[in-house]
Amino acid sequence: MILARIVGTVVSTRKDPRLEGKKLLVVKPISPEGADEPGYLIAVDTVAAGFRETVLVVTGSSARMAAECKDRPVDAAIVGIVDTVQLDSQHQAELAAARRK
Amino acid sequence: MQLGRVIGNVVCTVKTASLAGQRLLIVQPLGREGRAMGRALVALDSVGAGMGDTVYWCRGREASFPFLPADVPCETTIVGLVDVVNIPGSTFAIP
Amino acid sequence: MLIARIIGDVVATHKAPSHHGRKILVVQPLDLDGSDRGGAVLALDSVDAGIGDRVLLVTEGFSAMTAVGRPDSPIDMAVIGVIDAVHLDD
Numbered sequence: 074m075i076l077a078r079i080v081g082t083v084v085s086t087r088k089d090p091r092l093e094g095k096k097l098l099v100v101k102p103i104s105p106e107g108a109d110e111p112g113y114l115i116a117v118d119t120v121a122a123g124f125r126e127t128v129l130v131v132t133g134s135s136a137r138m139a140a141e142c143k144d145r146p147v148d149a150a151i152v153g154i155v156d157t158v159q160l161d162s163q164h165q166a167e168l169a170a171a172r173r174k
Numbered sequence: 175m176q177l178g179r180v181i182g183n184v185v186c187t188v189k190t191a192s193l194a195g196q197r198l199l200i201v202q203p204l205g206r207e208g209r210a211m212g213r214a215l216v217a218l219d220s221v222g223a224g225m226g227d228t229v230y231w232c233r234g235r236e237a238s239f240p241f242l243p244a245d246v247p248c249e250t251t252i253v254g255l256v257d258v259v260n261i262p263g264s265t266f267a268i269p
Numbered sequence: 270m271l272i273a274r275i276i277g278d279v280v281a282t283h284k285a286p287s288h289h290g291r292k293i294l295v296v297q298p299l300d301l302d303g304s305d306r307g308g309a310v311l312a313l314d315s316v317d318a319g320i321g322d323r324v325l326l327v328t329e330g331f332s333a334m335t336a337v338g339r340p341d342s343p344i345d346m347a348v349i350g351v352i353d354a355v356h357l358d359d
Contacts, residue, residue, distance in 0.1 A: 074198075074216040074250055076184070105182055105200045105214050119190045129186055129198065129216060134235040135249035140190045142247075152247050153189035153198070160182035160200065161225045168181060168202050168210040175293070175311035175346055177279070206276060206295065206309040220343070221283050230281065230293070230311050232343040236330035239343045240285055253343045254284030254293070261277030261295055262320065
């Protein structure tokens with residue numbers, strides 16, 4: 074699962090009938106520190122998330138296990154609205170240093 | 175599966191019903207020398223992992239299987255706590 | 270499937286019940302020229318492979334679970350063969 078921020082919506086009239094009634098949102102992945110990461114995803118919303126909110130996104134075939142997504146052509150689903158992200162400062166610093174090397 | 179370290183957690187009050195009661199941890203994947211490799215991700219926990227633990231985690235549909243018969247929507251789950259990594263010539267250390 | 274080299278193993282006492290009784294190998298996937306292909310990963314063993322062996326690595330759940338004989342388990346990679354030789358057309 075990844076953390077992401079909602080940056081837009083997708084409207085599609087002609088689509089697979091199994092997607093009818095689904096809210097499609099454009100999300101951009103973010104790091105645990107909140108920084109934008111490359112790329113984007115279109116994800117089906119299952120928790121009534123809103124614009125600019127930080128959310129939890131599940132991808133791959135597991136996305137179909139989210140509410141009301143069973144047997145639907147869904148490969149990314151928003152399954153949570155993030156309240157807080159806590160990072161372990163000691164390990165965070167250590168890992169950031171390792172990443173810079 | 176891949177090695178990783180738990181570096182944080184995520185709190186969501188509003189979440190899909192099947193995630194109720196699940197702990198959401200932030201895992202930094204680790205390479206063979208024990209250094210950070212690639213992006214951190216959010217994983218569910220099936221073994222009681224805590225902050226700072228060295229773990230191994232599973233990716234894909236298989237990641238939801240520890241929670242069967244519940245259908246839990248997750249594609250990354252911590253499935254083991256690592257005691258020892260034995261790679262000859264490597265500096266991998268478990269804090 | 271990928272060609273990979275076993276570079277180590279991992280001891281984990283507390284783990285998914287379906288992983289008990291199987292070795293956890295640290296495996297480095299390889300390109301055809303023998304160079305590293307991405308980072309090292311962990312795979313369960315189904316053929317009693319050991320450190321230094323060049324092996325066949327499956328990287329998909331169904332194949333991995335069935336090879337290890339643990340259906341419906343959180344297993345996404347398994348070592349399913351020890352490679353004797355690879356022949357490439359020049």
